[in-house]
Amino acid sequence: MSSIQEKLYQSGYKSVIGLEVHVQLNTESKIFSSDPNDFGAEPNTHVSAVSLAHPGTLPVLNEAVLEKAIKMGLACQSQITDVNHFARKHYFYPDSPKGFQTTQDKTPICVGGKIELFGEQLAKQFVQLHHIHLEDDAGKSIHDEGPDTLIDLNRAGTPLIEIVTDPDMSLSEEAAACLQEIRRLVRYLEISSGNMEDGELRCDANISIMRIDAKELGEKVEVKNMNSISNVKRAIDHELERQLKMALNGEAIAVETRTFDPVSGTTAGMRFKETMNDYRYFPCPDLPPAIVTKEILAEIAGEMPVLPSALRRKFTENYGLTEYDALLLTEEREIAYFFEALCHKMDAYKAAANWINGPIKGLLNEKGIALSETNLSLDRLSGLIRLVESNQVSFSVASQRILPRMLEEDISALELAQSLNLLMVADSDELLKLIKEVLVSLPDKVKAYRSGKKALFGLFMGEVMKKSGSKADPKKLKELLEKELSQV
Numbered sequence: 001m002s003s004i005q006e007k008l009y010q011s012g013y014k015s016v017i018g019l020e021v022h023v024q025l026n027t028e029s030k031i032f033s034s035d036p037n038d039f040g041a042e043p044n045t046h047v048s049a050v051s052l053a054h055p056g057t058l059p060v061l062n063e064a065v066l067e068k069a070i071k072m073g074l075a076c077q078s079q080i081t082d083v084n085h086f087a088r089k090h091y092f093y094p095d096s097p098k099g100f101q102t103t104q105d106k107t108p109i110c111v112g113g114k115i116e117l118f119g120e121q122l123a124k125q126f127v128q129l130h131h132i133h134l135e136d137d138a139g140k141s142i143h144d145e146g147p148d149t150l151i152d153l154n155r156a157g158t159p160l161i162e163i164v165t166d167p168d169m170s171l172s173e174e175a176a177a178c179l180q181e182i183r184r185l186v187r188y189l190e191i192s193s194g195n196m197e198d199g200e201l202r203c204d205a206n207i208s209i210m211r212i213d214a215k216e217l218g219e220k221v222e223v224k225n226m227n228s229i230s231n232v233k234r235a236i237d238h239e240l241e242r243q244l245k246m247a248l249n250g251e252a253i254a255v256e257t258r259t260f261d262p263v264s265g266t267t268a269g270m271r272f273k274e275t276m277n278d279y280r281y282f283p284c285p286d287l288p289p290a291i292v293t294k295e296i297l298a299e300i301a302g303e304m305p306v307l308p309s310a311l312r313r314k315f316t317e318n319y320g321l322t323e324y325d326a327l328l329l330t331e332e333r334e335i336a337y338f339f340e341a342l343c344h345k346m347d348a349y350k351a352a353a354n355w356i357n358g359p360i361k362g363l364l365n366e367k368g369i370a371l372s373e374t375n376l377s378l379d380r381l382s383g384l385i386r387l388v389e390s391n392q393v394s395f396s397v398a399s400q401r402i403l404p405r406m407l408e409e410d411i412s413a414l415e416l417a418q419s420l421n422l423l424m425v426a427d428s429d430e431l432l433k434l435i436k437e438v439l440v441s442l443p444d445k446v447k448a449y450r451s452g453k454k455a456l457f458g459l460f461m462g463e464v465m466k467k468s469g470s471k472a473d474p475k476k477l478k479e480l481l482e483k484e485l486s487q488v
Contacts, residue, residue: 002171002172002173002237004172004237004240004241004244005170005171007241007244008209008240008244009212011244011247011248012211012212013209013210013211013212013244013247014170014209014210014211014212015170015171015207015208015209015240016167016169016170016207016208016209016210016217016218017167017168017169017170017171017172017174017175017205017206017207017236018164018165018166018167018168018169018205018206019127019163019164019165019169019175019178019179019203019204019205019206020162020163020164020165020203020204020205020206020222021162021163021164021165021179021182021201021202021203021204022137022160022161022162022163022201022202022203022204023072023160023161023162023163023182023186023191023192023194023200023201024137024158024159024160024192024199024200024201025037025064025065025068025069025158025159025160025161025191025192026068026190026191026192026193027062027064027065027068027159028064029062030051030062030136030157030158030159031059031061031062031065031102031134031135031136031157031158031159031160032050032059032060032061032062032102032136032157032287033048033050033051033059033060033157034048035047035048035050035051035157037158037159039198039200041154043150043152043153043154044151044152044153044154045154046154047153047154047156050157051097051153051156051157052097052153052156053097053098053099058286059102059286059287061086061287061290062159065134065159066084066109066134066290066292067296067300068159068161068189068191068192069109069110069132069134069161070109070110070292070296070297070300071189071191071300071303071304072110072132072161072163072185072186072189072191073109073110073113073132074300074301074304075185075188075189075304075307076110076113076114076115076129076132076163076185077112077113077114078110078111078112078113078129078131078132079110079111079112079113080109080110080292080297081107081108081109081110081111081292082291082292082293083107083289083290083291083292084104084107084109084134084289084290084291084292085104085105085106085107085283085284085289086102086103086104086134086283086284086287086290087102087103087104087105087106087281087282087283087284088100088101088102088103088280088281088282088283088284089101089102089103089105089135089279089281090279090280090281091278091279093138093141094141094149094151095138095139095140095141095151095153095156096138096139096156097139097153097156101135101136101138102135102136102284102287103133103134103135103136103162104133104134104135105281108131108132108133108134109132109133109134109161109292110129110131110132110133111131112128112129112130112131113128113129113132114126114127114128114129115127115129115165115178115181115182115185116181116309117174117177117178117181118177118180118181118309118312118323118327119173119177119180119327121173122171122173122174122177123170123171123174124168124169124174127165127166127168127169127174127178128165128166128168129163129164129165129166130164130165130166131164132161132162132163132164133161133162133164134159134160134161135160135162136156136157136158136159136160137155137156137157137158137159137160138155138156139151139152139153139154139155139156140152140153140154140155155199163182165178167206167208167217167220172232172233172234172236172237172240173233175205175232175233175236176229176230176232176233179201179203179229179232180229181308181309182194182201183196183201183229184308184330184331185307185308186201187332187333188305188307188308188333189304189305190305190333196227196228196229197227197228199227203226203232204222204223204224204226205222205223205226205232205235205236205239206220206221206222207220207221207222207223207236207239207240207243208220208221208243208253209240209243209244209247209253218243218253219252219253219254219255220255221239221243221253221254221255221256221257221258221267222256222257222258223235223236223239223257223258223259223260223267224257224258224259224260224270225259225260225261226260226262227262228262231260231262234260234262234265235260235267238260238265238266238267239258239267242266242267254269254272255272256269256270256271256272257269257270257271257272258270305333306337306340308330308333308336311326311329311330311336311340312326312327312330314340315329315330315339315353319343319349319350319353320349320350321349321350321353325350325353325354325357328357328361329353329356329357334370334371334372335356335361335371338356338371338378339352339353339356341378342356342378342381342382345378345379345382346382346385346386348385348386348389351385351388351389352382352385355381355384355385355399358399359399359403360376360381360403363403363404363407367407374407374408375406375407375408375409375410376406376407380406380411380412380413381406383412383413383414384398384402384403384406384413387413387414387417391424391473391474391475392417392423392424393413393417393422393423393424394424394470394471394474396470397422397470397471398413398417401420401422402416402417402420402422421471422469422471423471424471424472424473428476428480431464431468431472431473431476431477431480432480432484434464434467434468434472435460435464435477435480435481435484436484437467438460438463438464438467439460439484439485441463442459442460442463445459445460446485449485450485457481457482457485460481460485461474461477461478461481464477464481465477
């Protein structure tokens, strides 16, 4: 139990947390127009009469947006709505040229469902979803160019799904795990890159506290401006501390929207929370209902990939991996699928996991490339792992000298080991020669060892290894070295 949870419990309170997660969909064009849906262009270049809301323009729903939203719903085991209506949600901000947002109110595309949580010290296995709905994004207000606020409308009309959880969590760790799984899902489904730093995945947290024996929820505060999963966790913990302090001081907690400052780790008030009536929802007169037929649903369901939750279970139950190893392997779809295919080539599952989670990921991160951008094939990697497992090459030599070359060159591990003279030295006579050379060079250490300072054995092992160029077979070397040192 975290410190804030202990404070809440000891004070007779409990916390209630829900998330609203916006995901930008990676369609080629925007949700209701043919404007390019592309990140990073010059300001106000990806706009048209439709996204600028010129009089007389009419929106047309992008079918790819509907398909991607359905994929997310199926991944979350939601019920898919067959007749989808759109509504207008009115608010007046400079970055909203229409004066309203086109969204779904009464008929969200996905109803119910759940997000599986995975991680340590989590009290829940799932977070229940309320719904997932479609909507368009607003433009972007830029405040860091002097005293003026600049408006970039490139983002206006970008397709979004908003994933709304029930007030189903009590720990910031659960909220972080939920957000991590959402990011994994959208990447596995290939409907979004899910990069929070680029605004492709944005999270608002609804946070409240209530008496442990109360039947009604407390006053809800919505926290925005959290650009990383760690900041979501920090913001929730701070807000719970703030609300508990107010409650203990007898202060009323206002229903409001607050922003999170990642530098200070605190929240600050932005505005009092609007009610549903403030938005003046009404059906959008320009868009006909979007119909999801059984045939469309079946076709999309047939295209669904294997999801991270299923792979985690398979990796732990079938391949005997730890939950931690399985979590690391399933962070990215490409890595998870590569490991799964590798396990069909060999049965050294733990060794394969160690190679991918260790040296391979390390080199990919160092070079800033994806696995698909290398020359590493399943056959060649399985060959490298077999070389190490059969003690023909040491792990350090294989990971530091052979693997980097294999990422760049189309050559087998055995060929590389032979051409670089890296195969393990297991010949007893050759090893014994090296051992004697080392012992002769360290007479005082040999004498000390034989007098009882057995910790010096590691020094001898290291020196022989160094002399062999890290090619000595460790098991054979240990056996011969012990025998040689035991002789007086």
